[in-house]
Amino acid sequence: LxxxxxxxxxxxxxxxxxxxxxxxxxxxxxxxxxxxxxxxxxxxxxxxxxxxxxxxxxxIRQRYGDERRTEIVPRTEEITIEDLIAEEEMVVTISHGGYIKRNPVSLYRSQRRGGKGRLGMATRDEDFVEHLFVASTHSYILFFSDKGKVYWLKVHEIPQAGAAARGKAIVNLLPIEKGESISAFLPVREFQDGWYVLMATRRGLVKKTDLSAFSKPWKSRGIQAITLEEGDDLIATRLTDGNQEIVLSTRSGLAIRFSEEDVRPTGRTSRGVKGIDLAEGDEVVAVDVVRPGTTLLTVTQNGYGKRTALEEYRRQSRGGKGIITIKTTQRNGPVVGVLAVEDDDQVFLIASSGKIIRTGVSGIPVIGRNTQGVKLIDLESGETVAAVARVVERDEEDEGEDGGGQDG
Structure with missing residues (x-):
């Protein structure tokens, strides 16, 4: 103031x-x-x-307004995990010991014929790659257990590993029960109509079910694929179009060839129908979908085997007793495996000791059904052949070489 x-x-x-x-x-x-x-x-x-x-x-709009950065749409769509995963072709391998892994196709490059190839998995601890196939990360794999249940995985859920890595045990990826084991699997891209899952059991039953029936298994505990009688096991499955030729082979050296059309499609919980009439003590050891030009390779417990032309197996009605595919004696032993093969195939012979022998099919003679076969592998005293499996592998590109690309 x-x-x-x-x-x-x-x-x-x-x-x-x-x-x-x-x-x-x-x-x-x-x-x-x-x-x-x-x-x-x-x-x-x-x-x-x-x-x-x-x-x-x-x-507020006059002072701070700008153009909308989000889009308003009239409806929303459900987003699945596959929408967030790039669709990519993968090489999936499953070993004889039950290990599985996936790798990008780019890891297995094309190679000219005669190249050294790329290791698909180190053959160690008596294990080797038994199955190899290419599938999209959005594809499915159905795993069938010996107890008749089916489990479900997407390819992108399979762990990715290096080319020589063993992978992860299948039993650690699926909620299988104690005492249950995986006996078969099927890679499936889409559950389309017109395709079927053909199943065979140890006691000679066969069953055909629409592929679409397996489109949504319960991932927490699987679903029933076939109802089995006490003491029976599911041993194999095949994906078919409903018009294939089927061969069932038994431990005692019998085989039956019949048309798949003889097997009527049934639901998941049915028991199946008789594929072959087994003698007491006999059992089915193999099932194959065959086509003209192939031969049946039969291998016995004591290391003997042979190939037989498919034409020697006449088509019979389903449920018959079958015909001799190999003469089993004390010398060669019971049948342990049968494969439909082509001349350029190779196979693994797996001994009970874990020893693995790889041999070319072309070196195994094609002879008649009613014979004992020839020795395929030298076994030590007390040693037997435990299994036979087709060799699967994918070759690698020879860098600096052109042309002659050949996938293995």
């Missing part, structure tokens, strides 16, 4: 100062009452509230 202003204030009487302060308070009070009345009027009217909101939003 200036000196004059301070002097003027000091000259005012005290009651005048008090009156000025009182007038100020009264004016504030009247303004507050007016504001309360105005706000209560707004709250009592929805129209006024909306008008104020619109005005405020308009002000």
């Amino acid at each position: 200036s000196e004059e202003q301070a002097k003027a204030i000091l000259d005012l009487r005290l009651h005048r100062l008090t009156g000025l302060e009182r007038d100020k308070i009264l004016e504030e009070y009247r303004e507050t009452l007016k504001l309360i009345e105005e706000l209560e009027s707004i709250l009592a009217s929805d129209e006024k509230v909306l008008d104020i909101l619109v005005a405020e939003f308009e002000d």
